[in-house]
Amino acid sequence: MQEIEPVNFASPPSTLSAEPRALDRDRDRAAARDTTRAAGVQIDRLTVRFGERAVLDDLSLTLERGELLTVLGRSGCGKTTLLRFIAGFVEADYVTGRLTVAGRDLTDAPPHQRNLGLLFQSYALFPHLSVFDNVAFGLRARRVKRGDIARRVADALKLVQLGDAGHLMPAQLSGGMQQRVALARALVIEPDVLLLDEPLSALDANLRASVRSELKSLHERLPDLTIVCVTHDQDDALVLSDRTLLMRDGRIAQLGTPQALYENPADGFVARYLGAANLLAPSLVFPIGDARHAEREKLACLRPEQLKIDALGSSPLHGTISAVDWYGATLSVAVELDAMPGVPALVSMQHGAGRTPIRGDRVSLRYEVDDVVLIRP
Numbered sequence: 230m231q232e233i234e235p236v237n238f239a240s241p242p243s244t245l246s247a248e249p250r251a252l253d254r255d256r257d258r259a260a261a262r263d264t265t266r267a268a269g270v271q272i273d274r275l276t277v278r279f280g281e282r283a284v285l286d287d288l289s290l291t292l293e294r295g296e297l298l299t300v301l302g303r304s305g306c307g308k309t310t311l312l313r314f315i316a317g318f319v320e321a322d323y324v325t326g327r328l329t330v331a332g333r334d335l336t337d338a339p340p341h342q343r344n345l346g347l348l349f350q351s352y353a354l355f356p357h358l359s360v361f362d363n364v365a366f367g368l369r370a371r372r373v374k375r376g377d378i379a380r381r382v383a384d385a386l387k388l389v390q391l392g393d394a395g396h397l398m399p400a401q402l403s404g405g406m407q408q409r410v411a412l413a414r415a416l417v418i419e420p421d422v423l424l425l426d427e428p429l430s431a432l433d434a435n436l437r438a439s440v441r442s443e444l445k446s447l448h449e450r451l452p453d454l455t456i457v458c459v460t461h462d463q464d465d466a467l468v469l470s471d472r473t474l475l476m477r478d479g480r481i482a483q484l485g486t487p488q489a490l491y492e493n494p495a496d497g498f499v500a501r502y503l504g505a506a507n508l509l510a511p512s513l514v515f516p517i518g519d520a521r522h523a524e525r526e527k528l529a530c531l532r533p534e535q536l537k538i539d540a541l542g543s544s545p546l547h548g549t550i551s552a553v554d555w556y557g558a559t560l561s562v563a564v565e566l567d568a569m570p571g572v573p574a575l576v577s578m579q580h581g582a583g584r585t586p587i588r589g590d591r592v593s594l595r596y597e598v599d600d601v602v603l604i605r606p
Contacts, residue, residue, distance in 0.1 A: 268329070269294040269455030270315065270422055275326030277310055277319060277479075284310045284321070286479040294331070297448050297456040299466040301502070302476035308459045311476075312424055315457065317343055331421040341370075346415030346423040350430055352407050354399040360386070360410050361395035367418045385417040388447075404431065405440070416451075425458040429465060438464070445469055463503055467491070475499055491532075496605035500530050507531045507574045513545055513566075514601050527603045533577035537595040538562065538586055546574065546594035550586050562586050564594060 270292040277285040285307045292298050300308040313319045315328065317340035328336045335343050354363050364385055368378045386392050389409040399407055408428070415423055428444070429437045445468060448456060460466060466473045467487045475482045475490060482502075483495040491503050500506035509531065511524040521529075541547055548566040551573055560580050563573040574594060578586075586592070 268292060269296060269331065270457065271327075271329040272311075272315075273327040273329075275311075275314060275328075276323070277307075277314065277321045278323035279321050283479050285314070288326075288479070288481060290474065290481070290484070292455055292457070294455055295452050296471045297458065297469060298472050298474055299470040300457065300459045300474045300476065301461070301463070301466045302482070303502075304461070306476040307479040308476050309426060312426055312457060312459045315422065316340055316345055316347060316424055344418065344421050346418060346420035347426075348411050348415045348424070348428050349426040350428075352411035354407055354410060354414075356399050358399075359395065360391065360397050360399070360402070363399070363410055364395075364414045364417050367414060371418070381417050382413075385413040388416065389413045405436070408440075420454070422455045422457060425456065427460055428458065429460070429462065437462075441465060441468055467503075475502060493602055494530060494604055497528060497530075500604060505533050505575050505577075507533065507536065508604075508606075509546075509569070509574075511603065513568055514596070515598065519598075521601075521603060524603060526605075528606055530602045530604050531596055531600060533561070533575040535596055535600045536574065536576045538564075538576055538578065539593045539595045541591055542593045542595075544593040544595050546596070547592065548574070548594075550588050550590045550592060553586050553588055555580065560586070564592060566594075 268291050270290070272288060272290045275285050275288045276283060288307075288311070300311060302308045310319060314324070314326075315330075317335070317338065326336070327334065330343065330345075355366070358366070361382055364382045365378050368381060373381070382395070383392065386395055389412055391406065391409055391413065394402070394406065394410075399410070402410065412428075429440055432440060441464070448454065448469075458465065458469060466475075470487050472485060473487050473490055474484045477498060483490055483499045485493075487503075490499060494500035494503065494506070497506075497508055500508065507530070508528040511521050511527065511529045514529045514531070515522040515524075536546075546566060546568075548564045548568075550562060551565045552561075552563040554561040554563075558580055560578050562576040562578065564576060565571075565573050576594065
């Protein structure tokens, strides 16, 4: 894989940029939004069927203008079909529902009339056109004046730090530069919504983290741009999102801020999908006399970082360390619980913080009862 050069989106041109923003993203977004404006995207009761299979099943969703939503889920859950429906590319045996973008009903509008920016896994650059002409393609199709095209393309290329690359051909660019050209092409038309389909999937872990940070910075410079990003990567969802939509079998498993999904998962599926989770019988973690102790319809959820390893003591959770895995700054410790044989509890701890656990040690697990969340199985 070709190396991607570091990018800094700190100084975008005025045409596509907003004033510098403070570090508190949530506060700034709340101040920037006007609640009287139309929603960025509204989907009402969308169902998509291929044969007898409902890929999307009675799904409704509203995005505020300027919101960045990540759509997360396993393969086949319907997340890419949702993106393609917004783009106008779904051809199925049965489609019903309504789509409104920036106050306009686009349910039956063809793709070229939707004013959407698209960046899919394949950058789809025209190999015979220069960088400038690739970025200008959408503007020329819309019959924008030549002088305006030159200005807007220059602004878009500066935004992605390719201001001097307009004369180059795609074959002369690294993979990262090609990605930035595709992003500039999507932004230059000043879309109502930017649709991203696994935009970081081809990058290795380190470059993915770098480009993820750059996309976040870019979005904070364009506070009125609504973005829908489909991904299978949990880190993308946790880092980029204003809200995250986790899908399961064509339906919404949970929708909310990344923090809400992580700290208050709706059920076991959500808890397991976003990070590691210890799902235990409530009778193991709540003391006798607590009404939750007798709960039989739900599970008690504790994240690995909420458990602490102690010497054998009064904690109801005790067992034998079965594995210790080192991840640099952290250790992941598996403890086979006496009360739940075959289902190890996972503990995350800082490496070097006290005695390093050893496989075979008998230990107790300490936790705060207030950290326990009761969820559906």
